[in-house]
Amino acid sequence: MKADLHCHSHFSDGSLSPTELLALAHKAGITDLALTDHDTLDGLPEARLAANQMGINLINGIELSCTWDKQLIHVVGLNVDTNNRVLKAGVVQNKQRRVDRAEAMFEDFEQHDISLRESVTDLIGGRGVPTRPHFAQALVDQGYAKDKKQAFKRYLVRGKPGYIPMLWPDVEQIGSWITSAGGIGVLAHPNRYKFTRTKLSRLLNDMLKAGIQGIEVSTSTTDKQQSAMLADLATQFGLYSSIGSDFHSTDQPWARLGGAADLSKELNPVWSGFG
Numbered sequence: 001m002k003a004d005l006h007c008h009s010h011f012s013d014g015s016l017s018p019t020e021l022l023a024l025a026h027k028a029g030i031t032d033l034a035l036t037d038h039d040t041l042d043g044l045p046e047a048r049l050a051a052n053q054m055g056i057n058l059i060n061g062i063e064l065s066c067t068w069d070k071q072l073i074h075v076v077g078l079n080v081d082t083n084n085r086v087l088k089a090g091v092v093q094n095k096q097r098r099v100d101r102a103e104a105m106f107e108d109f110e111q112h113d114i115s116l117r118e119s120v121t122d123l124i125g126g127r128g129v130p131t132r133p134h135f136a137q138a139l140v141d142q143g144y145a146k147d148k149k150q151a152f153k154r155y156l157v158r159g160k161p162g163y164i165p166m167l168w169p170d171v172e173q174i175g176s177w178i179t180s181a182g183g184i185g186v187l188a189h190p191n192r193y194k195f196t197r198t199k200l201s202r203l204l205n206d207m208l209k210a211g212i213q214g215i216e217v218s219t220s221t222t223d224k225q226q227s228a229m230l231a232d233l234a235t236q237f238g239l240y241s242s243i244g245s246d247f248h249s250t251d252q253p254w255a256r257l258g259g260a261a262d263l264s265k266e267l268n269p270v271w272s273g274f275g
Contacts, residue, residue, distance in 0.1 A: 001032060002031050002258060002262075004034070004257055005076070006036050006245060007033065007257060008248050010125070011128045012039070012040055013132075015248065018044075018046040018050060019046060019047075026056060030258045032059065033056055035060075036062055039062070039098060041080075042127065042128060060078075062077045062087075062091070064094065067169070068206065069199075069202075071193065073203070074188040074189065075187060077178040078185075079275070080181040081182050084180055084181035090174075094168070105135060105162050108162055109135075112161040114162075119138035119142060123138060136148040136152055172209075175210030176211065178211070184214050184273050185210075188246070189216055191219070191221070191226050191230075197229065204233060208239075214239055217234055217241040220255045221246075231266075235267070240269065240273050242270040247259075
């Protein structure tokens with residue numbers, strides 16, 4: 001078994017279609033894949049068709065945005081029922097939040113004589129809703145930045161053009177959406193938040209109360225020491241352990257599809273909880 005339970009298609013901020021993503025997964029020898037686009041389930045039907053053709057076990061997934069202690073947190077929902085009304089209603093809410101923010105971002109940029117509507121719309125191609133990476137790419141395409149990293153440094157962050165704060169739902173709401181859909185919630189890329197172990201422990205405790213039962217122990221950017229610390233926390237809190245690359249594009253070698261190290265056999269893998 002080779003699993004990657006965190007990746008994105010062009011239905012959110014990834015560069016590949018679900019079909020192209022599954023073809024890449026097949027080439028990488030991945031047997032179990034979860035498509036976890038940001039706040040949308042729209043790519044899963046196409047992914048299911050491709051997975052069936054390629055003999056890959058596709059797990060229904062989604063990455064949901066929420067707020068904890070005034071900070072943005074991402075939670076991956078795995079093995080969810082895509083027809084569940086509670087989850088579907090929550091997805092609609094988060095999509096609308098993104099649409100409203102995008103409109104405010106367009107207006108803010110226009111006040112600085114930067115017009116990005118056409119470029120961002122072309123990048124989306126009728127799929128999903130605009131994300132900050134779409135705006136960053138549009139800034140690069142129009143010559144306002146040499147690359148997306150510079151775009152995020154010059155724009156899109158607090159105090160710069162294009163920065164619009166978001167009011168995401170709290171952890172308790174996200175947990176209820178995932179559990180109502182029969183899924184397992186997993187804290188995504190824990191190291192990215194740069195929390196101390198004490199603060200991360202507080203988050204995990206609150207997430208457990210919300211029904212979120214997993215943590216990504218192995219990602220494409222965690223080293224052995226970091227993974228060992230996360231594995232220890234998974235054991236301490238009785239959490240499921242997950243693995244995911246957070247793949248977005250082939251031009252990001254640090255997040256290669258299937259690039260996360262295998263989970264230690266001592267851990268309780270998240271797929272053991274799939275019904």
